Amino acid sequence: MRMTTIRRRRALTGLAFAAPFLMGFAIFIAYPIGASAFYSFTDFNLFQSPDWVGLQNYERLAQDSSFWKALANTFVLTATGVPLSIGIGIAGAHLLNLPVRGQPLFRALVYLPTIVPVVVGGYLWRWMLNSQYGFINYFLGLLGITGPGWLVQPEWTKPAIVLMTLWTVGGTMIIYLAALKDVPGELYEAAEIDGAGPFSRFLHITWPTISPVTLFQVIVNVIAWLQIFTQPYLLAQTRLNNASSGPGESMLTYAMYLFQNAFSFLKMGYASAMAWILFLLTLAVTLVILIGSRRWVHDGAR
Amino acid sequence: MTALAESRRRPWILRRRTRRIVPVAILAAVFVFPFAVMLFTAFKTPGDVFSTPPALLPREWTLDNFAEAFDQIPFWRYLANTLFVSGMSVLGTIVSCPLVAYATAKVRWRGARPLLGAVLLTMMLPPQVTLIPVFLIWNGLGAVGTYLPLIVPAFLGTPFLIFMIRQFMVSVPDELIEAARIDGASEFRTYAQIVLPIARPAIVTAAVFQFVWSWTDFLNPLIYLGDPDQYTLSIGLYSFFGENDVAWGPLMAACVMFTLPAVAIFLVGQRFFIGGVSAGALK
Structure with a gap:
């Protein structure tokens, strides 16, 4: 009898402390997940109540060329952005790990772009990538290369988005830096005695040891790139609140097309269907990565 | 004093140290460069902003852009x-x-x-x-x-x-x-x-x-x-x-x-x- 009273009191205490999140979860997470699933089967324009249309939104999406274009653009960005983020993250972490004077300063400088307002980053890169006055094409010119019209030529807009986004790769670098510190130093010493060169030391010691971090980073980065919105939005922006698709729809990402449908065309049902497809796609991709990871992730600790 | 003498006797230590800082500094410079462009462009006259080839530093420093910014928005x-x-x-x-x-x-x-x-x-x-x-x-x-x-x-x-x-x-x-x-x-x-x-x-x-x-x-x-x-x-x-x-x-x-x-x-x-x-x- 007493035990149950204590338990009940503790449960009440727990509920009281958790109350803000429980409220937020119910109103802003649980209900919206159900609601967006429902809306995805309706025709809904904000002014009239939702009209049940069954699978029509999904059928229309299958025939919507902009939808496929947006999906393809997003895949291209993810397929280039993720390996580059991981590769530069690992390489940069090695450099930042070198024992040089002023090391904390260098680390801070590399991390700094990640806290710059993304809007500032977007407009700054529009200026850097300006084909006439920008520094990127100037540097390319020094190498004897005539720089492209980054934000004008459809085939160059995606490299521009990747470039701008990689400016904020410092977060990944800092995480890898922490991972490198966890690699046991004895392993390197032993390998050096065995005559292993730097490349072989990386391949046989560093890479396996940091592979759990890489798995986590791959998942986080894939999810982020599949949802990429603000960077292309800002680089393509021609009006404040109208997602512009860029030349030849080359900058239209999945999340941008979803935004267009919801807030420019007020097709809330159609956009909800897109949201659910993105959700399921993200889950599927994450699952595939997790299953595939058994082959390359070294589970040394367990 | 001894450290200095030491490094003079074995200059390769110094050189190795200095060499190591180069790639780290280049890495940091790449990430900082856009900041520098933003900062110095803010102090440029319109003539300097639109110069070809672009120059990092303003030829003529001005605060007009800040006054302009407060004016325009x-x-x-x-x-x-x-x-x-x-x-x-x-x-x-x-x-x-x-x-x-x-x-x-x-x-x-x-x-x-x-x-x-x-x-x-x-x-x-x-x-x-x-x-x-x-x-x-x-x-x-x-x-x-x-x-x-x-x-x-x-x-x-x-x-x-x-x-x-x-x-x-x-x-x-x-x-x-x-x-x-x-x-x-x-x-x-x-x-x-x-x-x-x-x-x-x-x-x-x-x-x-x-x-x-x-x-x-x-x-x-x-x-x-x-x-x-x-x-x-x-x-x-x-x-x-x-x-x-x-x-x-x-x-x-x-x-x-x-x-x-x-x-x-x-x-x-x-x-x-x-x-x-x-x-x-x-x-």
């Missing part, structure tokens, strides 16, 4: 709006997140694990899934066009920050909490007087994160704010884009002023901040 208004939204969000975060973190870390009840699960699940959920219904809720409440949609969620706890504070609270020794309970302190007093002070570093980190997120947020102001008087800097800066040309000088001046507070907070809280990023990712 209601900069102080946008700054005050941004500060208000960020400040309120930080307040919400430091009130709510530690409470929820405590419920998952130190209250011994059956809900602790499921609650943690819900927090983690929410962290993973793509925001697009909830975007439209959440917009419709605010629309139904007549709150679109107010700051409420930007502020209220912070008072209900941000999953990532709850998790971060929780990971810190778990390491607070249970004996301390037990001792307070035996002394007859209420659960809330134990929380407020024992656990909160110990968890302060984690809470400061959470506050810095929340400030930077709210300060730099683009999507939510874009969706929810309609009246130009309410704009935050994130969406206000677009006013520098004209029909055919962009006022690059004043825009870069405004960008500098918009970036500085975030950088200042970052530099002050740097120790906490970078630690928080890697701790949140690894544990």
Whole structure:
């Protein structure tokens, strides 16, 4: 009898402390997940109540060329952005790990772009990538290369988005830096005695040891790139609140097309269907990565 | 003195050290270069802004762009709006997140694990899934066009920050909490007087994160704010884009002023901040 009273009191205490999140979860997470699933089967324009249309939104999406274009653009960005983020993250972490004077300063400088307002980053890169006055094409010119019209030529807009986004790769670098510190130093010493060169030391010691971090980073980065919105939005922006698709729809990402449908065309049902497809796609991709990871992730600790 | 003599005798040590700094410095320079462009463009005359080939430094330094920036957009208004939204969000975060973190870390009840699960699940959920219904809720409440949609969620706890504070609270020794309970302190007093002070570093980190997120947020102001008087800097800066040309000088001046507070907070809280990023990712 007493035990149950204590338990009940503790449960009440727990509920009281958790109350803000429980409220937020119910109103802003649980209900919206159900609601967006429902809306995805309706025709809904904000002014009239939702009209049940069954699978029509999904059928229309299958025939919507902009939808496929947006999906393809997003895949291209993810397929280039993720390996580059991981590769530069690992390489940069090695450099930042070198024992040089002023090391904390260098680390801070590399991390700094990640806290710059993304809007500032977007407009700054529009200026850097300006084909006439920008520094990127100037540097390319020094190498004897005539720089492209980054934000004008459809085939160059995606490299521009990747470039701008990689400016904020410092977060990944800092995480890898922490991972490198966890690699046991004895392993390197032993390998050096065995005559292993730097490349072989990386391949046989560093890479396996940091592979759990890489798995986590791959998942986080894939999810982020599949949802990429603000960077292309800002680089393509021609009006404040109208997602512009860029030349030849080359900058239209999945999340941008979803935004267009919801807030420019007020097709809330159609956009909800897109949201659910993105959700399921993200889950599927994450699952595939997790299953595939058994082959390359070294589970040394367990 | 001996060290100097030593290095003179063996100059290759010095050279190896110096050589090592070169790639690190180049790496940092690549990331800092765009900042330099922003900063120096802000002090350029229009003639220098549009010079070919581009030069990093202004030939003639001017403050006109800053004056222009204040003229062309209601900069102080946008700054005050941004500060208000960020400040309120930080307040919400430091009130709510530690409470929820405590419920998952130190209250011994059956809900602790499921609650943690819900927090983690929410962290993973793509925001697009909830975007439209959440917009419709605010629309139904007549709150679109107010700051409420930007502020209220912070008072209900941000999953990532709850998790971060929780990971810190778990390491607070249970004996301390037990001792307070035996002394007859209420659960809330134990929380407020024992656990909160110990968890302060984690809470400061959470506050810095929340400030930077709210300060730099683009999507939510874009969706929810309609009246130009309410704009935050994130969406206000677009006013520098004209029909055919962009006022690059004043825009870069405004960008500098918009970036500085975030950088200042970052530099002050740097120790906490970078630690928080890697701790949140690894544990």
